[in-house]
Amino acid sequence: MESVLVSGPAGKLETSLQAGSVDSLVIICHPHPHFGGSMDDRIVVALSESLNELGASVIRFNFRGVGRSEGRSEGDRAEVSDAAAIFDWASLRHPNHKIIICGYSFGASISYDLASKRCVGGIVLIAPPPIFLEKRSKSLKESLLILASRDQFVPVEPTESFFRDICDSIQLLEDDHFFTNTLDELLKTVRDFFKERFFGI
Numbered sequence: 001m002e003s004v005l006v007s008g009p010a011g012k013l014e015t016s017l018q019a020g021s022v023d024s025l026v027i028i029c030h031p032h033p034h035f036g037g038s039m040d041d042r043i044v045v046a047l048s049e050s051l052n053e054l055g056a057s058v059i060r061f062n063f064r065g066v067g068r069s070e071g072r073s074e075g076d077r078a079e080v081s082d083a084a085a086i087f088d089w090a091s092l093r094h095p096n097h098k099i100i101i102c103g104y105s106f107g108a109s110i111s112y113d114l115a116s117k118r119c120v121g122g123i124v125l126i127a128p129p130p131i132f133l134e135k136r137s138k139s140l141k142e143s144l145l146i147l148a149s150r151d152q153f154v155p156v157e158p159t160e161s162f163f164r165d166i167c168d169s170i171q172l173l174e175d176d177h178f179f180t181n182t183l184d185e186l187l188k189t190v191r192d193f194f195k196e197r198f199f200g201i
Contacts, residue, residue, distance in 0.1 A: 006061070008085040010078075011070025013061050015086065016038070018048060023163030024121070024172075025090055025097040027059045029083055032129075033066045040067075043126070043179060043186070045103050045168040050187045054194055057097065061086050062075035075106075077132055079114045087118050092102050099196065100124070102140075102190075105153075105177065109133060115140055122197060124190055125167070127154050127177055137165060143167040144193045146186060151177045169193065 002019070005012040016039060030044045031037030039045075039060035048058045063082050065073030073079075083101075090099055093194060098121035103111030109129035115123050122142035145167040147156050154177060171189050175182040 005068070005117060006086060008064065008069070008071070009081045010064040010072070012068075012126065013064070013070075013082055013086060014066075014068040015061040015089075016048075018143070020052055020055045022055040022199065023061075023094075023097050023170050024055070024100060024194075025057040025059065026051050026100045027061075027083070027086055027090060027147070029103035029110045030060070030063065030066075031104055032075060032076070032106035033063050033079075034075045037106060038062055038066050040181050041104070041125045043183065044183060046078045046183060046187055047102060047104070048189060050191055051194060054098075054191060056194070057094065058199075059086060060092060077113065079084065079106075079157055080110055080117070083114045084117055087120075087197075093105075100198065103128070105129060106131070124193065126186070126190075127151055127162070127179075129153050130155070130159065130162075135162065135185045139166050139168070141168070142197050143169070144190070145170045146189060147172050148175045148179060148182075149173065150175060152170055153177050183193060 064071030100122040102124040108125040136170040
């Protein structure tokens with residue numbers, strides 16, 4: 001695992017890169033920094049390890065003001081520019097890789113916004129809160145949305161309706177926002193999506 005400080009719009013961003021064996025790279029965006037979210041979140045770390053085991057290179061990073069990342073956390077659209085900086089850095093470092101964005105909670109909303117600003121190779125959205133979500137005329141190719149049936153923060157029906165014409169696949173797990181009891185099922189759902197769409201397994 002390689003630790004890097006990547007230049008971002010508000011200062012250096014603490015970044016972790018796990019090299020893989022295939023030409024796919026996944027950038028994972030973490031939950032809300034004002035509620036303890038960081039790149040060391042249990043779901044973010046579990047996703048990173050699981051996808052790296054499949055062969056993908058994986059990047060985790062801290063938004064501004066979190067961990068060793070410089071700047072002050074805004075907790076809003078400003079963090080989209082942090083994710084864009086990581087995407088641009090990864091694109092230059094791995095020009096032949098397909099870059100897939102994955103986000104959990106706040107990080108999923110950031111990922112959705114980033115997909116309108118960069119040419120992503122695919123996207124996985126896990127329990128995206130309805131903050132700054134704007135409807136798009138175009139669907140997202142190679143896209144997976146995962147929701148939790150008893151989510152305390154993300155209303156299932158309106159969120160599913162919002163993304164129905166945007167995401168290729170929508171999966172509902174019987175759990176809360178933190179996937180307390182279904183982490184293994186969550187990881188399997190994501191892995192199966194990657195196997196089918198990106199790895200041809």
